Amino acid sequence: MDDNLAVRVTGLQKRYGEKRAVDGLDLAVARGEIVAVLGPNGAGKTTTVEILEGYRRRDGGDVRVLGVDPQTAGRDWRARIGIVLQTSNDLAEATVAELVHHFARYYPDPRDPDEVIDAVGLREKARTRSRQLSGGQRRRLDVALGIVGRPELLFLDEPTTGFDPEARHAFWSLIRGLRADGTTILLTTHYLEEAEQLADRVAVVNAGRVVAVDTPADLGGRQARKAVVRWTEGGAVREERTDTPAAVVAALATRLGTEVPGLQVLRPTLEDVYLGLIADAEAAPAPATAPDAVDAAPALTATEAAR
């Protein structure tokens, strides 16, 4: 059944007391795909991921992860998924190498622990105790422990929070390498650039349901949005909305000379589109079923230098 799907969630419900944390969430993740789940604080992302990981029970809906219901899954299933947990304080005295080697022994077909330590950029820190790592280094250790079991499906909950830009780029390369190996990845993030860099598709969650799911390029009709060409003329900023910005720029260059003063071509960034989707979702009364796409135009704020 749906053999090409690593994750299939339909009508997921989870309440904490009166609070509906997840409220009819649908999501499908194909094998080999990277899906980023975006959404504001409290949208229900972590609750959903924890249900998929088998750490929380649901109140309703159907969930299949690698073809199995996580609520009744056993050890074999658990060995096929990778979860990036916060490093336990109990293990603070162990070194990076000890921890990665130790965790590898829990799995039937682990990756080489030393290769994993290299892959997350911790070779220099292999003999360092985990309590002596910086926040970003500790997170890389978390990732190492999540992937050492060679999971078919990896859950990453806000994996690069606290990373410096260089570490974040190194982490993205690591994730692309895992995808190239065929690993399916479900990640939550608040970094829109991270979603754009890594995800094949993004799912936007608001108030416990998915309000849009698409490729980063097409989310919310992004490709179809008009560009804005902006320039300075006669001391004033002028702009034109257009489907053909190159033609507008060429016409301007002919009219004003080759260097058009203050020239900018603006297109909506993923962040613009995301913020527009959330604003629309919050403005709308809760629908009976979540719409696939919302096509109101968010503000254009991004700048893309014209060539």
Ligand SMILES: Nc1ncnc2c1ncn2[C@@H]1O[C@H](COP(=O)(O)OP(=O)(O)OP(=O)(O)O)[C@@H](O)[C@H]1O
């Ligand atoms: N154990 C809990 N008990 C009661 N309420 C909870 C519990 N865990 C989460 N909630 C509530 O459920 C809602 C969804 O929380 P969740 O952590 O899933 O959101 P999130 O999208 O992951 O948010 P963030 O981006 O802040 O991590 C929130 O309103 C939160 O306060």
